[in-house]
Amino acid sequence: MTQSASPQATNGKPGPMLAADGTPLKRSLARALRRQKMRALLLIAPLLLFVLITFIAPIADMLFRSVENQIVEETLPETVPLLQQWDHDASELPPEPVWTAFYIDLVLAEERKLHTRLGSRLNYEMTGLSSLFRRTGRAVGRFDTDTYTDQFTALDPTWEDAATWVAMFEDDTIREALPLTARTWDRWADYLVTDKNDNPAEEDVEDFLFTALYTDLTRDGVSVTGTTPRLQQAAGAVGDFETVSIMAQFEDADDDWVNPEVMRTIQTYSPPYTSGYFLNAVDMQLTPDGVEAREENQRIYGLLFKRTIFMSLTITLSCILLGYPVAWILANLPMRTSNLLMILVLLPFWTSLLVRTSAWKVMLQQQGVINDVLVWLGLVNDADRLVMINNQFGTIVAMTHILLPFMILPMYSVMQTIPPSYLRAAKSLGATNWTAFWRVYFPQSVPGIGAGSILVFILSIGYYITPEIVGGTTGTFISNRIAYHISSSLNWGLGAALGAILLAVVLLLYWAYDKIVGIDNVKLG
Structure with a gap:
């Protein structure tokens, strides 16, 4: 007989237990x-x-x-740092360097067709900015900035040659002396190579590059000592150049640019991450002066959240009241009969959700089947037909019918496990039918109610197809607004913020349910 493990003695003391292969038993088990x-x-x-x-x-x-906001910083990399230094309380409009940087950024954004995306993003915060950026994008290439181009080329015609610029920015000394021009040239060259597959040395030198060069050469503390004679000549002559007001160019393109709120909005939403979406989702807004409440007539999301929770709880309660008797009957009938009736419970799953919802729309309308029956029975006057569609009632009725099987199935599976002998024992001890049910049967069926309630509530709080069809303006859920922002308005940030808040609400209610009822008491049979 082979021994699987045995202690080994060392100096008369018992050693560790060994496995059959000679390794310590503890190590072998691990x-x-x-x-x-x-x-x-x-x-x-x-x-x-x-x-x-x-x-x-x-x-x-x-x-x-829900917090990402990098499009502003990525589209306006020169404008954002200068705009952050602007004190919007001290002056109505930013200084000229901000407008120059904005002009350079907007020209490059228009070439890449990014200005429309930026306008759409800012339009969520200030109505009209989308069209403003679109109009200005068409005009920015025609700004009267060729004045600088003409004056530089009058000094030295080689400034018109792109090869001059390529060679100039291969010198690190020049790049350090002209940081704005170097960054602008790099962005322009990257666009030509990446997007257009062109050679920057063979393309025309655009006016905005000369504008950046003039801005660098007139900057305080600039020094071009040790650079090319051409650049030193230009640095000595720019003091006598005729200047152009870039802010005036923007004003000529569209008067809305001189509205201080436009630049304040860009300044407020220039950081790469923002709380603006979450604030909008709770009927607040982020302004240059801090967080403020929205106007009374613009507060819709708080109402939608309250309505969603209220109607989801109502639908869950309706499913419990309608589903409990059905589940009890199915659990107490002979198996052959209950299986036949179970087919009727599962029958809605074989029909399209859209078809079931549309059928309720036909039945609940004022000229629909239910109103016709009520008029025929004399319960309702033909001139006073009930309004049961495009409101909360229609949504509750349709969604209760759709979600009822999700309540019946968990309750039925739990009720099947309750022995009938418990009720007979209670009655034999003198309990009435009601007492036996309430004191003996119902407590054992609570886990099924809990499982069905969680299932129905979670499904109903995120429904949007049925409320969209039968809910009208007063029966829609917050999920309908989320779907609208994701698919129609394309405000994905706000849609994500609303979804995140809805997720937090569901988790909070789930936690409260666990504390009150106990998630361990939930069963599916």
């Missing part, structure tokens, strides 16, 4: 446990990966989009 855990991990790895890709990653992306 290795076997690690292998077991690794096999279990490999088995669940596909499911874990699926959950990470389809659930965790989208939620993480949604949370990021």
Whole structure:
């Protein structure tokens, strides 16, 4: 007989237990446990990966989009740092260097067709900015800045040669002396190479490059000592150049640019991350002066959140009241009969959700089937037909019908496990039918009610197809606004913020349910 493990004596003292292969038993057990855990991990790895890709990653992306605001900083890299230094309380409009940087950024953004995206982003915060950026994008290339171009080329015609600029910015000394021009040239060259597949040395030198060069050469503390004679000549002559007001050019393009609120809005939403989306989602707004409440007639999201929670709870309660008797009957009928009736419960799953919702729209309308029956029975006057559609009532009725099977199935599966002998024992001890049900049967069915309630509530709070069709203006959910911002207005940041708040509300209610009822008491049978 082979011994699997035995203690080894050392100096008369018992040693550690050894496995059959001679290794210490403790180490052998630990290795076997690690292998077991690794096999279990490999088995669940596909499911874990699926959950990470389809659930965790989208939620993480949604949370990021709700605060992400990098489009302003990426589209206006020269304007944003200068605009952050502007004191909007001290002056109505930014100084000329800000407008010059904005002109350079907007020209390059228009070439890449990014100015419309920027306008759309800022339009969420101030109505009209989308069209303003679109109009100005068409005009910015025609700004009267060729004055600088003409004056530089009059000094030296080689300034018109792009090869001159390529050679100039290969010199680190010049790049250090002309930082704005160097960055502008790099962005322009990158656009030519990446987007147009052109050679920067063979293209025309644009007017905005000369504007950047003039701005650098007139900057306080600029020094071009040790650079090319051409650049030193230009530095000595720019003091006598005829100047151009870039702010006046923007004003000529559109009078709205001299509205201080435009630049204040850009300044407020220039950081790469913002709380503006979340503030909008709770009927607040981020302004240059801080957080403020929106006008009374613009506060819609708080109402939608309250309505969503109220109607979801109402739908859940309706499903409990209608589903409990059905589940009780199914659980107490003979198996053959209950299986036949279960087909009727599952029948709605075989019909399209859109068809079921549209059917309720036909039935609930004022000239629909239900009103016709009520008029025929004399319960309702033909001139006073009930309004049951495009309101909260219609949404509650349609969604209760759609979600009712999700309540019946968990309750039925739990009720099936309750032995009928418990009720008979209670009655034999003198309990009435009601007392036996309420004191014995109902407490054992609560886990099924809990499971069905969580299922129905979570499904209803995120529904948007049915409320969109039958809800009208007073029966829609917050999910309808989320779908609108994601698919129609394309305000993904606000849609993500609303979704994040809705997720937080659901988790909070789930936590409260766990504290009050206990999630361990929820069963599916």
